[in-house]
Amino acid sequence: MKETIIIAGFGGQGVLSMGKILAYSGIMQDLEVTWMPSYGPEMRGGTANVTVIISDKRISSPISDSYDTAIVLNQQSMDKFESKVKPGGVLIYDTNGITQPPTRTDIEIYTIDAAAESARMGQAKMFNTMILGGYLSVKPIVEMEYVMQGLKKSLPERAWKFLPQNEAAIKHGAQIIKQVQ
């Protein structure tokens, strides 16, 4: 098993921390992981992305130009990464902020209205864990038990009081994700 994921959106959406939770979850299940962020001029221009690779074997290159899954959270990222999903791969996007939906016909496409849903619930900060939950229901590469351990590991101790809300958001995300293609 080897899954190469790109998570891309605006800085502040929790893109990097979503990747970190996922990577830590992989470690808790004793898998190999790499987490490679964009830290260059893109970051300073407001967009952020991270490549996470999870594998049951040693990971050779942490750099990839094609992805099994792309999680896209703004239009710039859609423009950049839609074409880089491997044929037969998965594209997940939040409809909020997407003006031009994807046009590929050779991949599975899912939408998740996590921005609207987390705002409606008054828990805008749970946005990223909701998306993560949606992703994990499509690609259950890590068992939920280890996801919860990874979540705890990736949060500082002062934020542990938010663990139950994050766990609920992960479960809720699995329910609101919709396959559109």
Next chain:
Amino acid sequence: MADREVKLMKGNEVIAHAAVRCGCDGYFGYPITPQSEVMETLMELKPWETTGMVVLQAESEVSSINMVYGGAATGKKVMTSSSSPGVSLMSEGLSYLAACELPCLVVNCQRGGPGLGTIQPSQGDYFQACKGGGHGDYHLIVLAPASVQEMYDFVELGFDLAFKYRIPSMLLADGAIGQMMEKVVLSPQKPRRSDEQIVQECGSWAAHGKGGRKQRNIVTSLFMQPDELEEVNNHLQAKYRQIEAAEVRYEEFMCDDAEYVLVAFGLSARICSATVEMAREEGIKLGLLRPITLYPYPYEPLKKMAERGVKGFMSVELNTGQMIEDVRLAVEGQTPVAHYGRTGGIIFNPESVLEALKNNLLK
């Protein structure tokens, strides 16, 4: 997994953890992207409250390397870290440290150059690290980590080699490995050496106080008498020959039956190992030699490959062609040697390395 301390950490963060845990006495640095997390993590760890390790932000890189110079002269285990332009500022100090035979560790998390360049990753400081940087005939031991675990492990290894040979060690990483997170297994905390242990280990040369001895130890690189300075140089060169004979480290991947061999270090080697896997699927007999020590360089294994009939080598580097010179020196004209690289902070992917191999050597 319970008995091992396994963490998900950035390359830069593990440098800080490794320093504290291997009993480092002092870190002196000045912030620069993409390695600022080294000092940030040290400040969070507050080792001055636990092991007594000093962490100090100097006013410049010139200052931090000279603080390392002072600390190392007393036999303490001291280090600094920076990125390319900052290391250029340290070059004079490195030459002095090498001349005075002082052990220390310098981490260079390379970024694109020349000049201020970019904050994105590069391997453009190979020449600077391996062929000089500072003035005069000197070497540093240069280690090239290719994973976050090696970033961790090579801190202690770098110090061990530095003290074994009384030479500065450099950990030559790049911005991507510094910023990347991977699984890392942390080692148990070791105590810092006591003053008595330092006297025992370094008493013959360190300026740690005269104690009961008749003669003072003098740490200097100034030798105005030609004969004297030549003798110092001869001594240094003899030491370098010893290091070249004993400390070469490298890793081979699928080289046994390889007809073509990629040579790459650090992040590039990770990317190239994926290229090797892809090439093998296409039936191309490709291998990878990864130098772990860039000085001393693994000339011998490359030479042996050339002698046994490898048809071509390609040096793959995030620069315009620096290590290729050492690959050429190793094969002594017996075999074609190509280069593939990108600059500007752009990182090649495994596919483009394979394409370059086909264009350069397989056509």
